[in-house]
Amino acid sequence: xxxxxxxxxxxxxxxxxxxxxxxxxxxxxxxxxxxxxxxxxxxxxxxxxxxxxxxxxxxxxxxxxxxxxxxxxxxxxxxxxxxxxxxxxxxxxxxxxxxxxxxxxxxxxxxxxxxxxxxxxxxxxxxxxxxxxxxxxxxxxxxxxxxxxxxxxxxxxxxxxxxxxxxxxxxxxxxxxxxxxxxxxxxxxxxxxxxxxxxxxxxxxx
Ligand code: MG
Numbered sequence: 001x002x003x004x005x006x007x008x009x010x011x012x013x014x015x016x017x018x019x020x021x022x023x024x025x026x027x028x029x030x031x032x033x034x035x036x037x038x039x040x041x042x043x044x045x046x047x048x049x050x051x052x053x054x055x056x057x058x059x060x061x062x063x064x065x066x067x068x069x070x071x072x073x074x075x076x077x078x079x080x081x082x083x084x085x086x087x088x089x090x091x092x093x094x095x096x097x098x099x100x101x102x103x104x105x106x107x108x109x110x111x112x113x114x115x116x117x118x119x120x121x122x123x124x125x126x127x128x129x130x131x132x133x134x135x136x137x138x139x140x141x142x143x144x145x146x147x148x149x150x151x152x153x154x155x156x157x158x159x160x161x162x163x164x165x166x167x168x169x170x171x172x173x174x175x176x177x178x179x180x181x182x183x184x185x186x187x188x189x190x191x192x193x194x195x196x197x198x199x200x201x202x203x204x205x206x
Contacts, residue, residue, distance in 0.1 A: 002173075003035065004168075005109070005175040006030060006153060006174075007177065008177070009028070009152050010146060010151065010152065011152065013057075013180045013182065016182070028153045030165070033088075033109060033110040036112055037112065038116075038117060042201065042203040044203055045087075045113050045116060045203060047185070050094060050107075050111075051093055051108075055182045055185070056089065056143070056183065057089070058134065058135070058193055059088050059177055060083060060084075060146075061118070061120075061174065062155055062176065064080055064170060064171065064172040064173070065081045068168050070164060076155070079159060083132075084117060084121060084195070084200060085117075085194075085200040086118065086173070087115070088114070089114040091107070116203060117173060118201045121195070121198065130148050131147065132195060133145070133147050134193065135193065136181070136193045138189050139190055143181050144179055152177075155174075158176065162174070187205055190204050191203055
C-alpha cells in the first residue's frame, strides 16, 4: 500500500508556515510516505535521532476501497468507504534544510513511524465529510483544531488529481492536509485526537 499526502491544504496552516502559495490557481502539492511510516493501534511514536524538531500535523484520512486511475471527480466518492485521522509527523528542521537545497523532502516526512493512523469509521456515519470537526490535544491542551470544510482542495478533487499520476489501490491511505497549530513534540507527550466527538488516536511520544 502507499500513503498519499497533500501539502498546504488549509489556508491558516499556509499562513503559519509563511508559504508563498497561490491557493486559487495552484495544483495540489502531493507527496508519498512509504508503508514503513505507518504506525497503527496507538503504538508509541519514537522520536528519530536525526531531528530536534518533529512537528505534529493532524489530518483527516481516507482509506481507498477499490483500484482506479483517471477517476473523475464526480465518481471519486465510489473509491472510498472509510475515514479516520492520522498524524503527518514532519522533521521540520530536516525539511527546511532539504527545501533550502531544492531537494525532495521524503526523509523529513517518510521516516519510520512518521504516519500514525487511527482506526477507520464508515463514511456513512457522517452526513457530510466536508463538514467535520477534528482536533488534536497534546497533554490535554488543544493544539490543532480544524474543520474539513476549510480544505482548499476537497477530498474528491484530490482523488481525481492524484489518480491521473498514481493508480490508487485498495488499502491506500490519503492524508488530506493539516490546519494551523503545528508544533514540535517531545518525549513524554501524549497525543489524543478526535473526529467530531469520537476519540480516534491516543498515543505517546517516546
Ligand atoms: Mg501534512
